[in-house]
Amino acid sequence: MVTVAIVRRAQMEPNPQREKSKTKTFARSFGADLFGVLLLGAFLFLFFNFDLFKGDNAWVQLPDSWVNVNTIFLSIVIEALPFILLGVFVSALIQVYVKEDTIQRYLPQNAYAALFPAAVLGAIFPICECAIIPVVRRLIKKGMPLHVGVVFLVAAPILNPVVFASTFYAFRTEPTVLWSRMGLAFILAIIIGAILYLLFKNSHQLRESIRSKESSHTHHHTHEQSGQPGQKLTIFQRVKQVMYHTTDEFFDMGKYLIIGAFIAGVVQTFLDRQLLLAIGSNEWSSTAVMMAFAYVLSLCSEADAFVAASFGGMFTVGSLVAFLVYGPMLDLKNTIMLFAYFKVRFVIAFMVTVTVVVFSAIMVLQFFIL
Amino acid sequence: MSGHHHGENDHHTDHHHDHHDEHDHQVSSFHAFLRGIILFGFTLLFLSLFINGTISYYIAPKMMPFMYFAFGVLLILSVLQIIRSTSKNEEQDCGCEGHDHIPNKAWKTVLIYSIFIFPLVAGFVIPDRALDSSVADRRGVQLTGDVTTNQLINAEQLSLEEALARSEGKTAEDYLAEIDARGTGGEDEINHLTYDELYEMAGGFDEFYMGILDDAYQGDVITVTDDNFLDMMTVFDLYLDDLIGEEVEIMGFVYREKSMRVNQLVVARFSMTCCTADSQVFGMLVEGEETRQFDRDQWVQVRGVLESTTYVYKEESGDDEEPYEIEFILPVLNIKEIYEVDAPDTPYVYPNFNF
Numbered sequence: 001m002v003t004v005a006i007v008r009r010a011q012m013e014p015n016p017q018r019e020k021s022k023t024k025t026f027a028r029s030f031g032a033d034l035f036g037v038l039l040l041g042a043f044l045f046l047f048f049n050f051d052l053f054k055g056d057n058a059w060v061q062l063p064d065s066w067v068n069v070n071t072i073f074l075s076i077v078i079e080a081l082p083f084i085l086l087g088v089f090v091s092a093l094i095q096v097y098v099k100e101d102t103i104q105r106y107l108p109q110n111a112y113a114a115l116f117p118a119a120v121l122g123a124i125f126p127i128c129e130c131a132i133i134p135v136v137r138r139l140i141k142k143g144m145p146l147h148v149g150v151v152f153l154v155a156a157p158i159l160n161p162v163v164f165a166s167t168f169y170a171f172r173t174e175p176t177v178l179w180s181r182m183g184l185a186f187i188l189a190i191i192i193g194a195i196l197y198l199l200f201k202n203s204h205q206l207r208e209s210i211r212s213k214e215s216s217h218t219h220h221h222t223h224e225q226s227g228q229p230g231q232k233l234t235i236f237q238r239v240k241q242v243m244y245h246t247t248d249e250f251f252d253m254g255k256y257l258i259i260g261a262f263i264a265g266v267v268q269t270f271l272d273r274q275l276l277l278a279i280g281s282n283e284w285s286s287t288a289v290m291m292a293f294a295y296v297l298s299l300c301s302e303a304d305a306f307v308a309a310s311f312g313g314m315f316t317v318g319s320l321v322a323f324l325v326y327g328p329m330l331d332l333k334n335t336i337m338l339f340a341y342f343k344v345r346f347v348i349a350f351m352v353t354v355t356v357v358v359f360s361a362i363m364v365l366q367f368f369i370l
Numbered sequence: 371m372s373g374h375h376h377g378e379n380d381h382h383t384d385h386h387h388d389h390h391d392e393h394d395h396q397v398s399s400f401h402a403f404l405r406g407i408i409l410f411g412f413t414l415l416f417l418s419l420f421i422n423g424t425i426s427y428y429i430a431p432k433m434m435p436f437m438y439f440a441f442g443v444l445l446i447l448s449v450l451q452i453i454r455s456t457s458k459n460e461e462q463d464c465g466c467e468g469h470d471h472i473p474n475k476a477w478k479t480v481l482i483y484s485i486f487i488f489p490l491v492a493g494f495v496i497p498d499r500a501l502d503s504s505v506a507d508r509r510g511v512q513l514t515g516d517v518t519t520n521q522l523i524n525a526e527q528l529s530l531e532e533a534l535a536r537s538e539g540k541t542a543e544d545y546l547a548e549i550d551a552r553g554t555g556g557e558d559e560i561n562h563l564t565y566d567e568l569y570e571m572a573g574g575f576d577e578f579y580m581g582i583l584d585d586a587y588q589g590d591v592i593t594v595t596d597d598n599f600l601d602m603m604t605v606f607d608l609y610l611d612d613l614i615g616e617e618v619e620i621m622g623f624v625y626r627e628k629s630m631r632v633n634q635l636v637v638a639r640f641s642m643t644c645c646t647a648d649s650q651v652f653g654m655l656v657e658g659e660e661t662r663q664f665d666r667d668q669w670v671q672v673r674g675v676l677e678s679t680t681y682v683y684k685e686e687s688g689d690d691e692e693p694y695e696i697e698f699i700l701p702v703l704n705i706k707e708i709y710e711v712d713a714p715d716t717p718y719v720y721p722n723f724n725f
Contacts (some may be wrong), residue, residue, distance in 0.1 A: 047495035075646035
């Protein structure tokens with residue numbers, strides 16, 4: 001009898017809840033769909049009514065300076081889009097198709113000897129700056145030595161064919177920038193790896209508590225594909241995965257590009273030229289400012305060349321190279337992720353090392369080579 | 371009996387599980403849908419820029435293949451995202467761990483998607499405009515003679531006025547006398563230097579620029595066009611001494627700095643390497659009484675005679691060092707003719723990479 005009662009209860013109880021949640025679900029999904037459709041409608045309206053805004057009697061009248069901001073802003077965004085898309089696509093491809101074990105196999109055992117090939121590896125596997133930290137973490141868990149992981153972490157976002165291409169196009173008239181960027185990235189990655197090896201040897205620096213995000217709510221993310229990327233999925237599914245991953249990373253990265261481009265536009269339109277020039281022509285201040293800028297902007301390495309190029313007339317070449325080398329190695333976004341994945345002491349050592357090494361190298365570059 | 375209990379518990383947790391799943395699914399589905407729409411918005415923006423030709427306000431022609439590529443990819447991705455949002459199953463993950471692609475709070479969602487919608491709205495709504503003098507103010511103008519107006523501003527000792535005043539003493543007779551002295555035939559007219567003479571001047575290694583210069587001659591006048599604009603700036607920089615007295619024709623927008631005299635202006639063009647953001651301003655200083663009537667950003671055509679002038683910057687450093695002087699050599703055109711023209715369809719000039 002008791003059992004029956006309990007059964008009855010159990011059957012009755014969830015029902016009203018179920019009903020309520022069903023309507024809520026429906027209402028939510030309807031609202032969401034409606035919003036989406038309205039947004040689409042808005043875009044189509046704007047598309048077909050081009051003249052309303054662009055002709056002489058434009059609806060929207062802005063002061064000229066803001067129109068200039070907009071011009072610079074949009075040109076950076078539009079210009080960078082193909083490279084970001086390409087970059088996240090290639091990165092997604094690698095993450096879906098390449099087993100990390102493969103990467104492991106090509107490294108020599110000796111700690112110092114592994115530094116050089118690790119940097120080369122960074123060039124061979126063009127993983128986007130956004131994705132590199134989780135990838136390196138997986139690699140280290142699988143046995144990659146810590147310092148090698150560091151070299152890879154620092155080099156891969158820069159020594160990347162898509163980054164090469166975007167830097168090439170952005171600095172067509174100043175090829176020094178491209179070669180400095182690539183050369184420095186390679187050399188400095190090795191130096192940074194060596195320094196961190198001296199400090200930490202191959203100690204265990206990963207944090208274990210990353211489980212927080214992978215709990216029940218987003219459980220489908222624990223679907224680790226790292227171990228067996230090919231075995232359970234069909235080609236079709238893998239292609240889909242690559243495409244979805246591309247889009248997701250695009251939305252992760254895109255917001256930084258948009259913010260950064262906008263800031264660049266504002267700075268260039270409104271900041272006093274004398275001030276900018278004064279800062280920009282001095283080797284010390286220009287480098288420091290550009291590095292700080294790179295840190296804060298957290299731009300994707302595929303796109304940062306265009307933002308840097310927009311400062312071409314005002315800042316020294318060396319400082320622009322600093323922007324392009326420091327940004328992919330260390331920025332606000334990375335820092336947050338680093339603290340999430342690695343131990344605090346290590347992260348701080350990493351940050352200090354990278355900053356000092358890059359700054360010194362750029363000063364050497366500016367005073368002796370350029 | 372215990373079997374029943376077990377059954378209920380499972381059933382109960384399953385409900386919660388399903389509820390969570392459904393909610394998750396709905397949330398990620400909504401995000402996919404929204405992203406698809408935003409991507410489609412970008413696709414439309416690109417399409418609109420292509421169709422209306424306004425893409426040239428933002429991107430150099432050389433980069434167009436990349437733009438078409440981006441357009442194609444955006445279209446494909448947007449369609450895929452919309453399909454993804456309609457799929458019923460859980461197979462939507464990207465297989466990545468550690469970072470949740472979907473923002474977990476409502477205000478974050480609003481903020482993030484607003485960031486993406488912003489450039490779309492800006493792109494559709496805000497008028498396109500070619501860059502103008504106000505930007506040149508920011509960036510400085512690269513004058514031929516490898517000097518920028520930035521440098522001139524920084525060199526405070528002598529104002530541009532004072533320096534250029536030195537060149538005022540010369541008259542037309544002086545020019546001709548100079549040319550005679552150089553022995554280019556001793557005629558009364560200004561000669562077109564032959565290709566061989568030009569070639570000799572350069573010592574043979576700058577065939578490229580000699581070729582450009584040679585092509586630029588139309589009759590006796592060196593004509594600066596959209597195509598050769600940037601190269602000609604370099605030519606004037608490299609071979610100024612040899613070209614003094616030549617007649618030059620150039621077109622551009624009017625730019626003035628405060629430090630310039632009333633009878634001076636710069637005839638300038640914006641160059642674009644890949645996109646507007648990296649534009650530099652290039653121009654030539656021209657001088658003549660007629661300049662007074664022209665305002666900034668008016669487009670003018672100028673024909674004048676090339677000559678050089680020096681701008682001296684005296685540095686007096688406090689310590690033990692000797693004060694030193696830097697001489698900037700500036701080409702300047704003495705105006706024969708100047709008149710207003712319509713703004714060209716292609717306001718920007720592009721470098722030719724024909725090395």
